[in-house]
Amino acid sequence: RRQKRLHPGKSLYRVLLDSVTLSDENVKFQIIHEENKVPLQVEICEIEGNIFRLKIDEASPLKARYKVPDVLIKEPTTHRLFISQKEAGILMLSSVSEDYKLQVTANPFQVELQHKGETVLSMNSNGLLYFEHLQPPPCDRKPTAENKEAASDSLKEKQEDLGLWQEKFGSFLDIKAHGPSSVGTDFTLHGFDHVYGIPQHTEALLLKNTSDGDAYRLYNLDIFGHKIHDKIGIYGSVPLLLAHKPNRTAGIFWLNSSETLVDISTKAVAEHMLSGSAAEAAKQRAVPQTDVRWMSESGIIDVFLLMGPTAFDVFKQFAQLTGTQALPPLFSLGYHQCRWNYEDEQDVKAVDDGFDEHDIPYDVIWLDIEHTDGKRYFTWDKKKFQNPRKMQEHLRKKKRKLVVIVDPHIKIDPTYTLYSQAKDKGYFVKDRNGQDFEGICWPGSSCYLDFTNPEVRKWYADQFTFKTYKGSTNILFVWNDMNEPSVFKGAELTMQKDAVHYNNWEHREVHNLYGFYQQMATAEGLIKRSSGKERPFVLTRSFFAGSQKYGAVWTGDNTAEWGYLKISIPMLLTISMAGISFCGADVGGFIGDPEPELLVRWYQAGAYQPFFRGHSNMESKRREPWLFGEKNTQIIREAIRERYVLLPYLYTLFYRAHTAAEPVMRPLWIEFPGKIETFGVENEYMLGNALLVHPVTEREAKAVSVLLPGSEEIWYDFRKFERMEDSGTLKIPVTLENIPVFQRGGTVIPLKTTAGKSTEWMIDISYELHVALDTEACAIGELYLDDGHSFQYLHKKQFLYRKFTFHKNVLSSSCTDESGKYHTTCVVERVIVLGFEQQPTFVTACSKDGKGKEVVFMYNTKTSALTLENLALSVDADWQIYIN
Ligand code: MIG
Numbered sequence: 001r002r003q004k005r006l007h008p009g010k011s012l013y014r015v016l017l018d019s020v021t022l023s024d025e026n027v028k029f030q031i032i033h034e035e036n037k038v039p040l041q042v043e044i045c046e047i048e049g050n051i052f053r054l055k056i057d058e059a060s061p062l063k064a065r066y067k068v069p070d071v072l073i074k075e076p077t078t079h080r081l082f083i084s085q086k087e088a089g090i091l092m093l094s095s096v097s098e099d100y101k102l103q104v105t106a107n108p109f110q111v112e113l114q115h116k117g118e119t120v121l122s123m124n125s126n127g128l129l130y131f132e133h134l135q136p137p138p139c140d141r142k143p144t145a146e147n148k149e150a151a152s153d154s155l156k157e158k159q160e161d162l163g164l165w166q167e168k169f170g171s172f173l174d175i176k177a178h179g180p181s182s183v184g185t186d187f188t189l190h191g192f193d194h195v196y197g198i199p200q201h202t203e204a205l206l207l208k209n210t211s212d213g214d215a216y217r218l219y220n221l222d223i224f225g226h227k228i229h230d231k232i233g234i235y236g237s238v239p240l241l242l243a244h245k246p247n248r249t250a251g252i253f254w255l256n257s258s259e260t261l262v263d264i265s266t267k268a269v270a271e272h273m274l275s276g277s278a279a280e281a282a283k284q285r286a287v288p289q290t291d292v293r294w295m296s297e298s299g300i301i302d303v304f305l306l307m308g309p310t311a312f313d314v315f316k317q318f319a320q321l322t323g324t325q326a327l328p329p330l331f332s333l334g335y336h337q338c339r340w341n342y343e344d345e346q347d348v349k350a351v352d353d354g355f356d357e358h359d360i361p362y363d364v365i366w367l368d369i370e371h372t373d374g375k376r377y378f379t380w381d382k383k384k385f386q387n388p389r390k391m392q393e394h395l396r397k398k399k400r401k402l403v404v405i406v407d408p409h410i411k412i413d414p415t416y417t418l419y420s421q422a423k424d425k426g427y428f429v430k431d432r433n434g435q436d437f438e439g440i441c442w443p444g445s446s447c448y449l450d451f452t453n454p455e456v457r458k459w460y461a462d463q464f465t466f467k468t469y470k471g472s473t474n475i476l477f478v479w480n481d482m483n484e485p486s487v488f489k490g491a492e493l494t495m496q497k498d499a500v501h502y503n504n505w506e507h508r509e510v511h512n513l514y515g516f517y518q519q520m521a522t523a524e525g526l527i528k529r530s531s532g533k534e535r536p537f538v539l540t541r542s543f544f545a546g547s548q549k550y551g552a553v554w555t556g557d558n559t560a561e562w563g564y565l566k567i568s569i570p571m572l573l574t575i576s577m578a579g580i581s582f583c584g585a586d587v588g589g590f591i592g593d594p595e596p597e598l599l600v601r602w603y604q605a606g607a608y609q610p611f612f613r614g615h616s617n618m619e620s621k622r623r624e625p626w627l628f629g630e631k632n633t634q635i636i637r638e639a640i641r642e643r644y645v646l647l648p649y650l651y652t653l654f655y656r657a658h659t660a661a662e663p664v665m666r667p668l669w670i671e672f673p674g675k676i677e678t679f680g681v682e683n684e685y686m687l688g689n690a691l692l693v694h695p696v697t698e699r700e701a702k703a704v705s706v707l708l709p710g711s712e713e714i715w716y717d718f719r720k721f722e723r724m725e726d727s728g729t730l731k732i733p734v735t736l737e738n739i740p741v742f743q744r745g746g747t748v749i750p751l752k753t754t755a756g757k758s759t760e761w762m763i764d765i766s767y768e769l770h771v772a773l774d775t776e777a778c779a780i781g782e783l784y785l786d787d788g789h790s791f792q793y794l795h796k797k798q799f800l801y802r803k804f805t806f807h808k809n810v811l812s813s814s815c816t817d818e819s820g821k822y823h824t825t826c827v828v829e830r831v832i833v834l835g836f837e838q839q840p841t842f843v844t845a846c847s848k849d850g851k852g853k854e855v856v857f858m859y860n861t862k863t864s865a866l867t868l869e870n871l872a873l874s875v876d877a878d879w880q881i882y883i884n
Helices: 147-150 153-162 313-324 347-359 388-395 417-425 455-463 505-530 562-577 596-606 629-647 647-658
Strands: 013-022 027-033 037-046 051-058 082-087 090-094 100-105 111-114 118-124 166-169 173-177 183-188 193-197 216-218 239-245 248-254 259-273 282-297 301-304 335-337 364-367 401-405 407-411 439-441 444-448 474-479 538-540 552-553 612-614 683-686 692-694 703-708 715-717 729-734 741-744 745-753 767-774 779-786 799-807 808-814 825-836 843-846 852-854 858-862 865-869 878-882
Touching: 013 037, 013 090, 027 090, 037 100, 051 313, 051 335, 051 388, 051 825, 082 692, 118 259, 183 301, 183 683, 193 562, 216 335, 239 282, 239 313, 248 282, 248 313, 301 313, 335 629, 347 388, 347 745, 388 401, 407 417, 417 444, 417 455, 455 505, 505 779, 562 596, 596 612, 596 629, 629 647, 629 745, 647 779, 683 703, 745 799, 767 779, 808 825
Parallel strands: 335 364, 335 612, 364 401, 401 474, 474 538, 538 552, 745 779, 767 825
Antiparallel strands: 013 027, 027 037, 037 051, 051 301, 082 090, 090 100, 100 111, 111 118, 118 183, 166 173, 183 282, 193 239, 216 259, 239 248, 248 301, 259 282, 407 444, 439 444, 683 692, 692 741, 703 729, 715 741, 745 767, 779 799, 799 808, 808 878, 825 865, 843 852, 843 878, 858 865
8 A cells, every 4th residue: 555655657756876796696786765765675687598597685674674584595606797887877788698688777766678789677666666664663752843743643554554564354454563664666678568477366377457456466365265366465475586588588587585575567669760861760659568566565575687588598597596396206196085074984995995996096095184093183083093004004014105184283282392492492383472382273273383494494303203293104194284374263264464483583574484384394204214215296276486495385275166176277277387397286176076077177177287286175975086976987987097197298398497497388379489379378278398188178069179289280089099180279179088289290208108006007108109200201209218216317327317209210119318328128018109290111129239120000091190000129229110
């Protein structure tokens, strides 16, 4: 409200050019506000890899302001900037390469970032830089004339209205011990009219223009039954915005963990063309422009400008700052069966058996809050789970895993060791009076662990050791819920902003980081219990920039309605673009009961999304995949089996996400950055660079309209292998059996030849390659392989990273990373070449020993698919197949 009183116009900030200093790390100078005269310190630096950082803090604040810790993986490596001009009110900074220039205008203060003469973005060009300097509370102030006036009644009332020192929210009073401390500024993205990112909202892929009062909000909240198309923040926040135009992608990463609002306005501005003749000089061209205004409740301005120039560069730049996706254990890419709740050991066993009886693969069964002794996490309900170890041994024999829920609130109960220990050690968040903050949650009155404290995180991590966590085994993994944090009867169902954390920071400063820290501590705990050997799996509901390092996220309590299936696609794409590849939505919809058709469609979509879990609410009817009649069971089985067969490809994509920050699930525009028709597409997406997936999100659909982008591309039906006649928008007939999936020409996809009961049952199953030829009759693809669960790939380089190339009718398998070694007896059994123009006469395979072997083949003249059978070519060796 206070920031919104500042309207676009001339900024009152001006640069004190005398204060400019230059070092290897940065350029510093002060700016001053014409009215309040409070100097701010500006720091600009160039970070390796086309990133610029701009920090603004008070030059001498009353006390230190909050600077987000632990999100950047390291202090970024900087390049020295050069001052190329400092006169006439302009400070010109150049990068070493001189490709980038930062033009700082002194009065009013503005920064313009140019790349090879093109202005990409500018800051404060709308004059919305806003910075509330810390002040002593009114009662401490010396009675100057100004303050006397401020104390006068009418003004006091006005201040209260603006919530400077306290603010009411319903029946809650937020006392702001440190007074107003809001910060904000605007950016103009020149030539851009497509912007994305800043999850999490139940919103469209393309960010919309906001008007007064409907800014995108970044404030982690537990909103049960959240609405669709709403800009209120839910569960998690990543303050990263991407902007795209055909020849460039850029990103703005606003590193601030307090409540943040983002206003967006896209418009066309008239650009005068430079030209000779007077008549032509009058010509104007409409150039798009997007203005983005960031407003945070507290902290400092610390913003990273990610200059791309491609989307993949932006992803790398963001990962360079916040880390890449953790490589998931392979089992976690299988199917997960969850429910609130699987009641007891018998129920778990019966559901597990049900999957085998119905021949449906799955990897993990989940236990929700009812498995505990009265919502005391790390314990078991002694009646329902009398022998949890035995239950886990049973699952282990079936080569399956267990995930249990562990929430951050701790039941107030002196006989509960976790509570009494944490209480004694002072590990809970405090209220404004210094007492342990008490809130109501599942267990009743609860306290909240202060995960912002490193000592608390260490202690928490230690709770996961097998000795301490009674009844846990190494097939048990963890789910962190309610970590926004959710506080029943709290303001907006979360913790009061004046609660106090480690080092005396108020909750308002750290709010959006709370869940990030819990997942961090949990993941560390799981790694620790295995003495650093095993990869953790932790699912979290709340997240922040960098959460990708710790595991997976899901989109929370969606509803069993078609609209929620539909919106899950842009929601997952947005989370993926914000660095978190391992994401999913509850299959079936959490709240309510899906009609069977919706459930089937949801399984079909989920099978082609990164995190694949069926889940349902306590009040929902049972929903195991075999409860909806033989036909639906059959279709769901098929969808899940397709997922399992596809795992080699998916795992390889996760390796790429882990090592090269490429999102697993990606919007079309990232793969086709020059094709404007893809920029807003959100009803289909790419899985890696090879598969285009179009979930069916309408009831009784007979056909869907699919965009196959790129006039120079060839697309193949993923299941029937036939080449699509055309690219462009096609009407594709659909049945309930499956959803449209296409393979892009020029790619090779590794698959398993069949599915097994779980990922662990599939280790020895042989591989199949789908080689889809492009217009040049070429294709290329990869396979990444390791033990699927340990860190040996990292510490001992125990992995295989293979490349498959098809060129001039030769398919070759070669090594992409010689440093990796991993022994497998697995073979490539079958190869299917799609789009092979004519029937071959003979085919030979040559492995390393040089011996050629004739290959059995089948050629389908109708689809032009060539199938090579019984190959038995080692996965870990070089070989070639010659087609004549
Ligand atoms: O408000 O633990 O989003 O997945 O089943 C309900 C019970 C609390 C919310 C989670 C949901 C979970 C449920 N939890």
